[in-house]
Amino acid sequence: MATRTDTKEKILDLAEALMREKGFGEFSYAHLSSELNIKNAAVHYHFPSKDDLGKAIIERALQRFITWSHLDSIKEMRPKEKLAAFMEVYYKQNLDYSFRLCLIGSSAAAFPALPERMQQEVKGLAETILGWLAQVFEEGREKWELNFNGSAKAMASVFISTLAGALQLSRIGGKSFYTTTVEQLWNQLLVKH
Amino acid sequence: MATRTDTKEKILDLAEALMREKGFGEFSYAHLSSELNIKNAAVHYHFPSKDDLGKAIIERALQRFITWSHLDSIKEMRPKEKLAAFMEVYYKQNLDYSFRLCLIGSSAAAFPALPERMQQEVKGLAETILGWLAQVFEEGREKWELNFNGSAKAMASVFISTLAGALQLSRIGGKSFYTTTVEQLWNQLLVKH
């Protein structure tokens, strides 16, 4: 019925959602198979071990980010718009669902328990996103659209730490905690020093 | 041999450390008992269910923070010093060990999987810390020691989100990611607008 690719993609979709909702160690092959109406052996066929599954989740997310950041519609934006677009995607992919974390945040929290091959993938993903953000901040300051002192890399680190942290803490403080926090962060970037 | 209180405290100490290193769902009664050279039934004697244990971890942390913030040595400090003292404790209790998370961060990441009674305690702990920080920020701005726009509560939210986020991401990016990020955050608070 379903082609090989269909099932594999569906497994990845669900696994990624569960990882962000509950954590990588908190969902099982049984969760995946029952939800997809297949047997757990079928999941093992596509991803022999959970290590393979975890690595594939992160690999796919990296490709997705690269594709997104290379879209003409994104590349043509001014720095401030790029940052706003990033924040919008971040909000929609996470807070529009019931407090899913971003993959970086979920991975970081569980990092010591993750398979080593998966840890390597996560490092690559984090470096890619941080590099892109640092470039946007650099460009934004040059063009007088964003205001901050210090290095663009450090500012990008504050930015992504705040987003990821606020997203996590919004599980305790509610959605308004996230919006309040991010609005404050954003406003500080627009202040004229 | 060991008094009742001794063992109970030792269990709490170890459980809290494991929760911050690996996550609440990632350690077991077997981990606790083997490390403490007792049997898992002994742990169940002190904390019948893992819910009880989790609740006790957070309760104790709340008392610890209240005690700390009520110390004369802390209360006598100027706002900027208070914030610096908070950051120093945060660094020493977390990054001086091998990337332990703070209890708030660890709890937030695993929140949906935590026992409900534990979730309530976590909310209380987060509110207490956030309230204290907001007061420090308010006072700091009044006395011209800290610079920020917007509400003190929002600034406190950014502050704690950034610390918790940077601590988590430092598991991916190393200790220098944390120090870079927090230094940037700190410098922004001292900038004269």
Added chain:
DNA sequence: GTCTATAGTACGATAGAC
């Protein structure tokens, strides 16, 4: 590519002796 069946392990929790 998906199934049935199952091995092997780890978990939280409890009963009852000391």
Added chain:
DNA sequence: GTCTATCGTACTATAGAC
């Protein structure tokens, strides 16, 4: 307060039929 012993459950993973 700690022990031995054990129950019931859930997990990752594999062998072999279809």
